Amino acid sequence: MGILGLLKTGENLICCDDVSPETYEVFNNIAPNYGIHSTFLDVTDTEKLHSCIENNTKLIWVENPSNTTLKITDICEVAQVAKEKQVLLGVDNTFLTPYLQRPLELGADVVMQSATKYINGHSDIIMGCLCTNKSDVNKELVLMQVGAGLNPSPLDCYQTLRGIKTLNLRMDQHLKNSVILANYLGQHSAVEKVIHPGLKSHPQHNIFKIQASGHSGIISFYLKGGSEESEQFLKALKVFTVTEVSGGGESTAQIPFLMSHKHWKKGRKKQLNITENLVKLSVGLETICDLILDIESALDSLKPNSKCR
């Protein structure tokens, strides 16, 4: 919400299309009440981005990686476009944290972190922050923070201070576990496709490697089949908890089509490849063998003859 402090009635923003449902809610449903219009597009296409910037465009908003299909945007390239057109660039860095990626150093003007996820890392608070290295941007954000009361509670701050002390240790373990699990998923016959920016198979892996020092525990993958298979897969999991919560120590799994994105129009989801067979994992800190065995038995339960066993 705080980011709206940078825009005035009649100004526009451009946001990446595969955005988190929370941000989509703010930009698509709340901002218009204040006369702020949002355009959602694939910002990895910088040519298109360039042509969509209008005189009253004030902000470009990018999630990197994007929420569900983990698309990677070349931040330096978009920052160049933003600078040229005198538009602010904001980057949602939630999935990587400053430990793995620092968008201000790559040319962004504002960075958002949902502290609810990895920064706190214990799934017991709701918090977020906006960071900037520009004093005029900071002034507008502070005005909004104080005016709208966007301040976290003392207990949430205490929990976050505790959590952040182990950020590096946790991120190293998330990273290690997710790479092993993504490779495992990639060779399983029940899996159609795995999306993990740290794998060479990711279409923007080369850009990712330059701007980030590794990926976190977020993996998206497509099962072979449809909603029946993905629901059966979730039901069979024992170590992974089925929930939309992500970024904590415990591994979680969800089907965005049916859960986090259930209120989105089907056409919009289809356009973004958020289909019924897409599973999103938040790989936690557990022993990797336990995670692989859990995923393996859930995938094996999808084999057509498994009902007869």
Ligand SMILES: *Cc1c(COP(=O)(O)O)cnc(C)c1O
């Ligand atoms: C979860 C998430 C958010 C929203 O954060 P909350 O702290 O839950 O409000 C925003 N952006 C991304 C990329 C997210 O994954």
